[in-house]
Amino acid sequence: MSIDVGEHLRAVRLMYGLSQRELAKRAGVTNGTISLIEQNRVSPSVSSLKKVLDGVPMSLAEFFTLDLQANAQVFYRREELTDIGDRDVSLRLVAAKHPNRAMSIMHERYRPRADTGADMLTHKGEEGGVVIAGRIELTVGGQTRILGAGDAYYFASSVPHRFRNVGDEACEIVSASTPPTF
């Protein structure tokens, strides 16, 4: 669970296409320092590590959480998306197992007559999306509108809202919400 600071710094540096000297120059330290850190022959002080990362630039928080992100899955085949919906509404979540996501991105599919219910949804955060195919009736607060392919929406999730497929073909939407509800 503990990270290899040296190897990690080297990976970051190479990811940004910098040489030890180039990074050292930007960071205002000597190339030797970076060499020694990368070999784990020293454990840098937080202040000097910060100085080095400023040259990238990258924050300490990013640096120490990077390995989670690096090891995290980036690409998801259609079949790999995690479906958290029910029979009438399919909600296929991107990066479901990604820890500490900042958003939930979902590929949604509403069957004809599918409905999130007369009890309007309300929760924290903001959400928005783009309709890909079919037609959906969206109610937000007092407003109701039918959206078709290419149309979009964005609102504060605290306002009561409801999705309803009033057409007779399935409706497809890609949506995002933050902070992640799922």
Added chain:
Amino acid sequence: MSIDVGEHLRAVRLMYGLSQRELAKRAGVTNGTISLIEQNRVSPSVSSLKKVLDGVPMSLAEFFTLDLQANAQVFYRREELTDIGDRDVSLRLVAAKHPNRAMSIMHERYRPRADTGADMLTHKGEEGGVVIAGRIELTVGGQTRILGAGDAYYFASSVPHRFRNVGDEACEIVSASTPPTF
């Protein structure tokens, strides 16, 4: 934007109800060390900070990320989305004029051979999306993959990345990123 390591450590320690000596004992360092760090009279080495945090216990990543943590328009017709792209890449932004948005949601369209460039993109935050039609080559850090309709991606935007339409039909994507770049 940089964190005050000393004050931060003190806050963590007090949050766990530990005295300097108690934490020092658990961590295997001296109480003086903790005192000096909390006063910012020294900048601890990463290894000794790790040792101290092991006594809590808390990871370096947790330590550095700890405090990171209505009248507007709701519906947008396809034509109302604000296009901020160029000739080869169309980026149609949802709720462009919405003040203080938490996310950018975009309906993207890449022409055949469109490319975000060999100079990889890097910026703050996280981004993800779902491919609607066509095929796109996505490079994130060292990994490259070709995604087709229904496939998805999610990654930290600080990792260098590049989008490239390697097919001969247009590629369509719905994406989201936070915090909003546009």
Added chain:
DNA sequence: CTAAACTGTCGATTATCCTAAACGCCTTCT
């Protein structure tokens, strides 16, 4: 093929951090 400019590494010196042991202050107990 040579020269110049780059790469990463390494030894000796300087600067910084960590420890051990004291200090003063406060509370508790006899």
Added chain:
DNA sequence: AGAAGGCGTTTAGGATAATCGACAGTTTAG
């Protein structure tokens, strides 16, 4: 009152990290 034990702070000195400068190997230019 006096002793014992808690707290955070401070100082001196040994341990560790950062710098400076030199080194060898590789790549680019002429």
